[in-house]
Amino acid sequence: MLFWIAFHIYGKYMSIYKYTITQPFTFQINLSFLRDVVFISRWVVIANNNITVLENYSWDGCSPKFKINNKIVGTPDFGSYTYKASLLHDALYQYAGRHSLTRKQCDDIFLIVMNLNKFKLASFYYRMTRIFGGFFWDKNFNRNRKNNDLA
Numbered sequence: 262m263l264f265w266i267a268f269h270i271y272g273k274y275m276s277i278y279k280y281t282i283t284q285p286f287t288f289q290i291n292l293s294f295l296r297d298v299v300f301i302s303r304w305v306v307i308a309n310n311n312i313t314v315l316e317n318y319s320w321d322g323c324s325p326k327f328k329i330n331n332k333i334v335g336t337p338d339f340g341s342y343t344y345k346a347s348l349l350h351d352a353l354y355q356y357a358g359r360h361s362l363t364r365k366q367c368d369d370i371f372l373i374v375m376n377l378n379k380f381k382l383a384s385f386y387y388r389m390t391r392i393f394g395g396f397f398w399d400k401n402f403n404r405n406r407k408n409n410d411l412a
Contacts, residue, residue: 346374
């Protein structure tokens with residue numbers, strides 16, 4: 262019960278940003294489901310098996326995060342082990358319903374990047390994302406479809 266209350270509250274405070282990239286970040290990976298995807302938006306470009314997140318993009322790291330007494334608390338980030346994975350995952354989730362990737366494909370990219378960085382908790386973080394990430398995916402998907410959100 263407490264978990265769902267926190268999710269409800271979190272929905273009102275989703276603009277907690279812990280990181281901002283100062284230059285574009287491109288991740289190249291040869292995945293069959295990414296081969297024919299072409300998507301261009303303000304913050305994300307997907308083409309030719311590349312996912313590029315553009316400079317000045319901000320995100321919260323591994324979600325969820327809350328601000329309590331001016332301190333950010335929530336799912337622990339593990340530096341270089343989760344930094345790039347959470348960057349790509351958050352950016353892809355932000356555009357749910359605008360690009361052609363499924364939630365599972367975005368979650369699989371999250372897992373792949375964590376495994377490439379040899380994160381020992383990658384499987385656990387992936388499972389938690391599969392269990393609880395639907396709330397965030399659905400929220401963004403519905404907002405994007407309703408508003409044709411280009412931001």
